Amino acid sequence: MTILKADKISISFGGLKAVTNFNLDLQARELVGLIGPNGAGKTTVFNLLTGVYQPTEGQISLQSRKEDALKLINNLKPYQITRLGLARTFQNIRLFKDLTVLDNVRIAYHFNVKYRALQAILRLPSYYREEAELEQKALELLRIFKIDHKSQELAKNLPYGEQRKLEIVRALATNPQVLLLDEPAAGMNPQETQELMHLIRFIREKFKLTILLIEHDMNLVMGICQRLIVLDYGQIIAEGTPAEISKNPDVIKAYLGEEVASDA
């Protein structure tokens, strides 16, 4: 079943065509990697899918949780798309730095909170009830990533690897069907990357997620992705299983340049 679909989406900034005719057909529970050299337009694709940019051409649709149909999300705002079940992390970590780890996660739960400002100001029972629930849920999620003991620390004081993890926790707290991870292993050492691989597999099972990830770490990509999409100069140049992709001459050319290595 298709859960996220992009149909020939393009975007240009001024005269520059950042992404051209990008197609995507994500099946439910799939784990797909989006790779490509620097500046290929991978993050732009993410920004298009999540509503940060509006595509100049093409259509994006997301499987709606309520109805049994694909819903067009082209013109929706990022927060509306998130509410429909498409969450993301950011390449250049965008945590709420001066807030605690716990608050970072609780903010992601916000749109599911039922009490309003008035109940909060008057401190009605619904406020206390939901806040207690919220804290419990947030801590449980943090526990999966083993950072629950740091819940009261400011996000900016976490070590780099844990900041990346917190980004994922925060995205998970929005209760997504599809998770877009933008270079989750960037800046991690091999051991941390290994650990992250297990985590990604684990959350995919536990939360029944469909995952699309951008990553430069080929070990990680080849290790966990079922399917890869290769982007270069804003266009898809190859698509297939990791094994196919690693032998694809176009891909090797894009990564290594004109001269095709004899046995790459």
Place this chain on the structure above:
Amino acid sequence: MKDQIIKILGFGILILAILGALMYFGIIDEYTTNILTQGGIAVIVALSLNLISGFTGQLALGQAGFMAIGAYTTAILVMRLQMPLYFAIPLGGLMTAFFGLLIGFPTLKLRGDYLAIVTLGFGEIIRSLLNNLGELTGGAAGLKGIPQFSEDMLFVSLISFVWVFLVMLVIILMISNLIKSSPGRALLSIREDEIAANSMGINVFYYKMFAFTLAAFVAGIGGGLYAIVFGYLSPKTFEFLKSCEFLIIVVLGGMGSIAGTVATGFILTYLQEFLRFLEDYRLVIYSLLLILMMLFKPAGLVGIIEDIKGWYRKLREGKTVNKGGEIR
């Protein structure tokens, strides 16, 4: 969290009782009482600015304009329609909130510093409107003889103070309750990172509007109190420098700190009276204070207090504290 409310209320009422008693027995003279009342009003309006700038991260420079709308609305309702104060002041607040909604709607969709520019212009427009509306606002001469909280000349200062202080307490409670809740955290997330907030399902525009409108309401209440306490209004009171004063209070107290705003509000209002002999040079001192604070302690008064607490802790624990001690 329940005890936080009790703490604020208990502490506030205790202070009110002590100050009230001291005023009643004349140990605090009428002059000082009036300064404290004025300080309370400054705190209320500064808190409203803190809500927009400190908590939501949007710079606004027209708080005096909002205050003016609240003040004039309240005064006109009381004088022309003989409305009781307890209706007129909230209505003044609502009127101000309406104006907040009106100018927030087109501006808050824009990013960056547009809000600062628009609110600055808005404050000036309000002032010149008040100057030129003739009979209704009394023009440049302003409105005189607004009925006060009490007709008893002996106790009017004390009664005014009690009212202002109580309203201030309610507003402190309201804002601190709001901030420690899910909608409050939504505001904070906008200050921290708008794009991330949006991606976390927060309707950024809605919450900016919410903060801005609520802040306008609170500033309007502050204005209404001002009108009743002083019994006299003039457009000159609400000039741009007044807006700056509130900004100075918020920044010196520490952006996003309620306690800081309250303390600085009273301190600066007192300082203003104390430094009256310096006339306009006072502004030089404020500006210097502001620059120094920005350079050395951007966290404001609250930051300084945190530092002192830290030093004190270190002193008390002596040299036994190992470097890892702070980190759990």
